[in-house]
Amino acid sequence: MLHAAVLASGEATPNPMLPAPYDILWSSVCFIIILIAFWKVFLPKMQAMLDERSAAIEGNIAKADEAQREAEAALEKYTAQLAEARVEAGEIREAAREDGKQIVAEARDLATTEASRITATANAQIEAERQSALVSLRTEVGTLALDLAGNVIGESLSDDKKAAGLVDRFLADLEAAPASTVGKN
Amino acid sequence: MHLLVPTGNEDGFHAPSIMEFFPEVFLFDGTPFAINRIMMVRFIAVAALLILFWIGTRRMRVVPGRFQSLIEMGLDLVRVNIGEDLLGKKDAKRFLPILTTIFFMVLFLNITGVIPFLNIAGTSVIGVPLVLALVSYITFIYAGIKKSPKKFFKNSLFPAGVPWPVYIIVTPIELVSTFVIRPVTLTLRLMMNMVVGHLLLVLFFAATQFFIFAAGGLWPLLGIGSLAFGFAFTLFEILVAVLQAYVFTLLTAVYIQLAVADEH
Numbered sequence: 486m487l488h489a490a491v492l493a494s495g496e497a498t499p500n501p502m503l504p505a506p507y508d509i510l511w512s513s514v515c516f517i518i519i520l521i522a523f524w525k526v527f528l529p530k531m532q533a534m535l536d537e538r539s540a541a542i543e544g545n546i547a548k549a550d551e552a553q554r555e556a557e558a559a560l561e562k563y564t565a566q567l568a569e570a571r572v573e574a575g576e577i578r579e580a581a582r583e584d585g586k587q588i589v590a591e592a593r594d595l596a597t598t599e600a601s602r603i604t605a606t607a608n609a610q611i612e613a614e615r616q617s618a619l620v621s622l623r624t625e626v627g628t629l630a631l632d633l634a635g636n637v638i639g640e641s642l643s644d645d646k647k648a649a650g651l652v653d654r655f656l657a658d659l660e661a662a663p664a665s666t667v668g669k670n
Numbered sequence: 671m672h673l674l675v676p677t678g679n680e681d682g683f684h685a686p687s688i689m690e691f692f693p694e695v696f697l698f699d700g701t702p703f704a705i706n707r708i709m710m711v712r713f714i715a716v717a718a719l720l721i722l723f724w725i726g727t728r729r730m731r732v733v734p735g736r737f738q739s740l741i742e743m744g745l746d747l748v749r750v751n752i753g754e755d756l757l758g759k760k761d762a763k764r765f766l767p768i769l770t771t772i773f774f775m776v777l778f779l780n781i782t783g784v785i786p787f788l789n790i791a792g793t794s795v796i797g798v799p800l801v802l803a804l805v806s807y808i809t810f811i812y813a814g815i816k817k818s819p820k821k822f823f824k825n826s827l828f829p830a831g832v833p834w835p836v837y838i839i840v841t842p843i844e845l846v847s848t849f850v851i852r853p854v855t856l857t858l859r860l861m862m863n864m865v866v867g868h869l870l871l872v873l874f875f876a877a878t879q880f881f882i883f884a885a886g887g888l889w890p891l892l893g894i895g896s897l898a899f900g901f902a903f904t905l906f907e908i909l910v911a912v913l914q915a916y917v918f919t920l921l922t923a924v925y926i927q928l929a930v931a932d933e934h
Binding site: 498499501502503504505506507508509510511512513515516518519520522523524526527528530531533534537538541 | 687688689691692695698701702703704705709712713716719720723724726727730731732742745749766767768770771774775779792795796797798800801802805861865
């Protein structure tokens, strides 16, 4: 088609294969301008940006690693603390149980002691009262009996030594008989 | 197409010709600084390239915005998909300015072919393809000689694994293919793609103009067809513009890679 076009024009046409001097000149100028622009301006800027980008990416990766490490360390620490706390809690519980046992035992001891003390006191009191009752009874029973006997025989036996000895003997006999049953209480 | 051309040479039809690529010089005529329309188109493309990349790389952020992503995608296409894949990280860095320049210069000067009011590729005149092919040629020879002159010429002219009498045939072929064919094909491939693309577009749109406004009768129906073809070829030209930029850069990278390789 090029051939047809050349024929169609039919004049003395310039040969498109032969470069005109101005063509070469301006082509070279264009080339040099673009080369310098890419070489000295655009590509260095691009390279700087790429370096910055890879640095940023590496930096971020390092940061992420660091964060990961920190998180793991924290987790480990917390886990250790938790385990420690569990052990401690167990110890405290154990100690509390021991303490409780001891307190219960002490309380029981104390109660037992107290109970026996109270029992002893009560026994002593009962004994004392019995003795006093016995003494007063002896006196009163003696007096009553002598009065009664005196009235019966018609004479006073109250200030007689013989009478007193009689009463005493009588009471001793009286005492000897039920003492075994009374003493048991 | 062959149906359309004969219709063309009558009244009102502007046939595309080779003169499309030699417009009138309007500044510094007769000097090496002469400027015509295509030179202006080139300057505009270069200015657009510089402004676009200046804005895109002015404040580059680690987290890119939309425009910066686009610029990065473009630069990474050359840096990663062409440079690092073929040459490895170290050599890619050395030759990156050249490769990037070639890619974007070809791309921006190609794309002017489909931009309204510019409507011609800056690469459709031999100057740019030739200069870039020479740059590519010098670069790969420099790369080879810098690495090891002996190995470079041995690998280029006396490929390994061939019995020595075969060198009588192989060596001249290799000499021509490496040191003559390579720059010539680089130049012609790019230039002819752009020339033919432009002529096709001119043909379709000139025919559309002729059919719809000058031919009369039922011809305007054909004009719809030619317009559709023109539109389709405009899209195709965008693809070609990117593809040729990629191919030119890729081949340059391949030549460099072959020159610095230890063995073929």
